[in-house]
Amino acid sequence: MEHYPCINIHLDTITHNAHNLVSACERFGVKPAGVTKLACAYPEVGEAILAGGIGILADSRIQNLKKLRHLDGETMLLRIPAISQAREVVQYADISLNSELETLQALAIEAVKQHKIHQVIIMHDMGDLREGSFYQEETLQLAREVMKLEGLQLVGLGTNLACYGGVEPSIDNQTQLIALAQQIETEHNIRLSYLSGASSAGLPLMLRGELPKGINQLRLGASVLMGIGLNDDPVPNTRQDTFDLTAEIVEIKVKPSVPAESTALDAFGHKPTFTDRGLRKRAICAIGKQDIDISQMTPKDRNIIVIGGSSDHLILDINDSDMPYHVGSLIEFELSYGGVLQCMTSEYITKRFL
Numbered sequence: 001m002e003h004y005p006c007i008n009i010h011l012d013t014i015t016h017n018a019h020n021l022v023s024a025c026e027r028f029g030v031k032p033a034g035v036t037k038l039a040c041a042y043p044e045v046g047e048a049i050l051a052g053g054i055g056i057l058a059d060s061r062i063q064n065l066k067k068l069r070h071l072d073g074e075t076m077l078l079r080i081p082a083i084s085q086a087r088e089v090v091q092y093a094d095i096s097l098n099s100e101l102e103t104l105q106a107l108a109i110e111a112v113k114q115h116k117i118h119q120v121i122i123m124h125d126m127g128d129l130r131e132g133s134f135y136q137e138e139t140l141q142l143a144r145e146v147m148k149l150e151g152l153q154l155v156g157l158g159t160n161l162a163c164y165g166g167v168e169p170s171i172d173n174q175t176q177l178i179a180l181a182q183q184i185e186t187e188h189n190i191r192l193s194y195l196s197g198a199s200s201a202g203l204p205l206m207l208r209g210e211l212p213k214g215i216n217q218l219r220l221g222a223s224v225l226m227g228i229g230l231n232d233d234p235v236p237n238t239r240q241d242t243f244d245l246t247a248e249i250v251e252i253k254v255k256p257s258v259p260a261e262s263t264a265l266d267a268f269g270h271k272p273t274f275t276d277r278g279l280r281k282r283a284i285c286a287i288g289k290q291d292i293d294i295s296q297m298t299p300k301d302r303n304i305i306v307i308g309g310s311s312d313h314l315i316l317d318i319n320d321s322d323m324p325y326h327v328g329s330l331i332e333f334e335l336s337y338g339g340v341l342q343c344m345t346s347e348y349i350t351k352r353f354l
């Protein structure tokens with residue numbers, strides 16, 4: 001018995017994308033980490049990524065990494081850990097990205113307690129202004145402190161770009177990251193295993209052959225899971241149809257396209273506006289704003305117009321469609337990145353793995 005709305009997750013397509021991205025990265029000396037957060041780290045998705053040849057699964061949330069612990073891959077925590085979660089971080093993440101000494105001290109204490117060596121990548125801010133110190137001397141100082149902490153191993157240097165500030169991965173910022181890593185390596189006479197230069201947003205630079213030699217990790221989420229990267233552009237040799245949404249029609253009626261006398265605000269406190277198309281055949285689907293921001297879904301039937309919705313109802317104009325829709329028919333939608341995210345986190349949307 002299927003329950004709708006449901007998000008369909010095409011696992012073979014995720015494996016296809018992972019596989020092709022591993023091949024593309026290999027030519028440039030890069031090993032991707034596979035980022036699962038868009039799919040809430042459902043183990044089925046983790047497995048599909050590993051099947052494509054990726055060895056590290058990364059997620060921003062420790063609750064998500066916990067779901068992946070029985071799989072083969074190494075796990076990496078992307079969001080700077082919270083001190084209050086130090087125990088779980090050491091328990092469920094092999095590697096974490098860090099920027100604060102207090103947190104690293106807490107991780108070190110936990111690692112010693114759990115008889116583990118926790119691997120640390122220090123984040124440096126190259127101007128996107130999310131995590132990491134913006135000042136080289138501070139990052140070098142943090143590296144010195146990590147080197148002193150028992151239970152921790154400094155394994156890499158990373159940066160995050162095109163996430164908050166819209167700063168693109170470039171030859172310049174990637175070269176600076178490599179130079180900073182070299183200073184750390186020289187000062188402590190160590191080799192850093194990971195120079196983690198960017199997310200999927202770094203792929204265009206790499207595919208142009210301009211990623212400076214030395215960057216050896218990209219953290220790939222959107223490109224593996226949806227075939228998109230910088231500015232949501234499609235990534236070559238990947239597919240974009242990994243996720244779609246199915247909703248069920250619960251009413252079909254012919255109605256005027258403008259309300260009788262519109263004087264009140266809608267359910268969300270906005271003054272509604274309407275386009276007068278005359279009498280039209282309309283359908284209501286059992287999905288609404290409590291499930292998804294409806295601007296993030298597009299009917300695959302291009303003759304359907306999304307006219308609006310409320311918390312639990314999606315109102316469609318199906319007048320121009322050639323399809324014989326009836327009550328109980330299923331309508332399929334494409335989803336944006338934000339749409340997939342909402343569907344994956346909504347407890348009202350069934351997850352169907354195909």
Ligand SMILES: *Cc1c(COP(=O)(O)O)cnc(C)c1O
Nearest residue numbers: 035078160199200219220221222
């Ligand atoms: C989400 C995230 C990524 C993955 O970004 P995509 O654009 O989905 O490839 C990489 N690194 C960090 C730190 C992240 O939070």
